[in-house]
Amino acid sequence: MGRIHVAVCETPLSCDAALAFLDDPGHGAVCTFIGKVRNTNLDKPVGGVSYDAFDALVVNTFRAIAEEVQARWGGELDVWLEHFKGRLDIGGISVVIAVGSGHREESFAACRYVIEEVKHRSPIWKQEHYLAGDSEWIPGHSLRDRPEPLPGG
Amino acid sequence: MTDTISLTMTLFGAFRPYTGGKTLCLTAPAGATLAQVRGLLERELRSRFPSFADAELLAVSAFADERQILDDDTVLADGAAVAVLPPICGG
Numbered sequence: 001m002g003r004i005h006v007a008v009c010e011t012p013l014s015c016d017a018a019l020a021f022l023d024d025p026g027h028g029a030v031c032t033f034i035g036k037v038r039n040t041n042l043d044k045p046v047g048g049v050s051y052d053a054f055d056a057l058v059v060n061t062f063r064a065i066a067e068e069v070q071a072r073w074g075g076e077l078d079v080w081l082e083h084f085k086g087r088l089d090i091g092g093i094s095v096v097i098a099v100g101s102g103h104r105e106e107s108f109a110a111c112r113y114v115i116e117e118v119k120h121r122s123p124i125w126k127q128e129h130y131l132a133g134d135s136e137w138i139p140g141h142s143l144r145d146r147p148e149p150l151p152g153g
Numbered sequence: 154m155t156d157t158i159s160l161t162m163t164l165f166g167a168f169r170p171y172t173g174g175k176t177l178c179l180t181a182p183a184g185a186t187l188a189q190v191r192g193l194l195e196r197e198l199r200s201r202f203p204s205f206a207d208a209e210l211l212a213v214s215a216f217a218d219e220r221q222i223l224d225d226d227t228v229l230a231d232g233a234a235v236a237v238l239p240p241i242c243g244g
Contacts, residue, residue: 051243053165054238095243118243118244119243122241123217123238125165140240142214143238144213144214
């Protein structure tokens with residue numbers, strides 16, 4: 001059975017740790033996705049990003065997503081998934097996803113699946129800090145199934 | 154059986170500036186559903202923070218415990234810890 005590692009970290013994420021976790025003679029492919037802080041958003045210069053997370057539920061969703069990967073692409077796949085919590089400067093690593101598999105097709109597909117599911121299911125928030133001095137929480141995907149009409153709507 | 158229950162609310166993301174990362178204690182009628190608690194929370198936020206201007210954000214926020222997102226008809230127990238989750242944006 002493949003292995004799963006998931007975590008929310010307040011210390012810098014390590015790609016080397018992910019690759020070490022996936023070191024397996026049975027893996028002919030390891031695919032990684034690394035999310036980083038970009039220096040602009042919608043033409044506004046960005047100086048950094050703060051990430052907030054509801055750790056317990058994030059870890060639960062991470063594990064569920066990783067188990068879905070194994071159910072869909074093979075139980076022998078190893079999955080690494082860590083997300084940062086706290087403030088990062090430009091170029092800082094916000095998320096590391098790595099999947100090891102026998103062949104490349106499975107690890108490519110699984111890696112893409114994991115990041116898309118994280119963005120839609122894991123309670124994590126992003127506050128951008130702009131060089132102009134202001135900050136803004138970035139709008140995202142609602143986890144509420146049945147939204148009530150907005151006030152006045 | 155008491156007439157009221159006490160809830161511990163933790164607000165995340167864009168709600169953080171109001172609570173400064175601290176939890177917020179909310180009193181609700183015994184047997185209150187999550188839908189009722191949503192209304193009570195909005196009233197509490199308006200009362201505690203006169204500058205509160207995120208009612209629309211609260212309307213699209215999910216409520217959850219440490220295991221799952223909770224439905225609006227969930228009946229909360231005394232002492233329950235509830236997380237308030239505005240729309241998410243990880244990755």
